[in-house]
Amino acid sequence: MYYVYMLRCQDNSIYTGITTNVEQRMQEHFGKEKNCAKYTFYHTAKKLESVWQTETRSLASKLEYHIKHLTKEKKEELIQKNNLEELLASKIVVSKYSKKC
Numbered sequence: 285m286y287y288v289y290m291l292r293c294q295d296n297s298i299y300t301g302i303t304t305n306v307e308q309r310m311q312e313h314f315g316k317e318k319n320c321a322k323y324t325f326y327h328t329a330k331k332l333e334s335v336w337q338t339e340t341r342s343l344a345s346k347l348e349y350h351i352k353h354l355t356k357e358k359k360e361e362l363i364q365k366n367n368l369e370e371l372l373a374s375k376i377v378v379s380k381y382s383k384k385c
Contacts, residue, residue, distance in 0.1 A: 286344035287384065290334040290351065290363060293327035298359045300351045302344045306335060306384075333363045335385035343380050350375050 287306050291299045291313060301321060303309035312320045313329040320329075338344050350372050351359065362371055369378045 286338050286341050288336045288338070288344050288347045288351065288381075289332060289385075290359065291324065291329045292331040292333050293324065294330045295327055297327055298333070298356065298363075299323050299327065299329065300348055300359075302341070302348050306332075332385060334366070334383070336368070336381040337384050338381050343376075346376050347372075347381060 285304065287303050289301055289303065289306065289309070291301070293299060299313075299321065301309070310329075310332055311317065313324045316325050316328075336347060338347065351362070354362065354371065358371055361367060366383055368381065368383075372378060
């Protein structure tokens with residue numbers, strides 16, 4: 285399984301990433317460990333906002349790509365309303381993703 289996640293940082297920015305192990309990846313981000321993303325090292329991760337699960341890395345990468353290209357306003361809307369279908373149905377097969385958090 286692959287997971288696409290969105291983190292809120294202390295400066296209120298939103299980081300989006302992919303992992304196969306959510307717990308381990310969050311430990312890396314929040315603990316600023318060796319493997320944490322350069323972005324979360326400097327922007328300090330504060331809260332896990334959303335997680336979606338999918339079967340393949342390819343599907344996860346597609347979702348990550350499209351989320352990263354949303355405006356900040358649309359990312360906030362996605363976090364609040366979980367409206368993946370409304371925001372991205374024209375770009376990805378939304379039924380391939382299930383919300384986990």
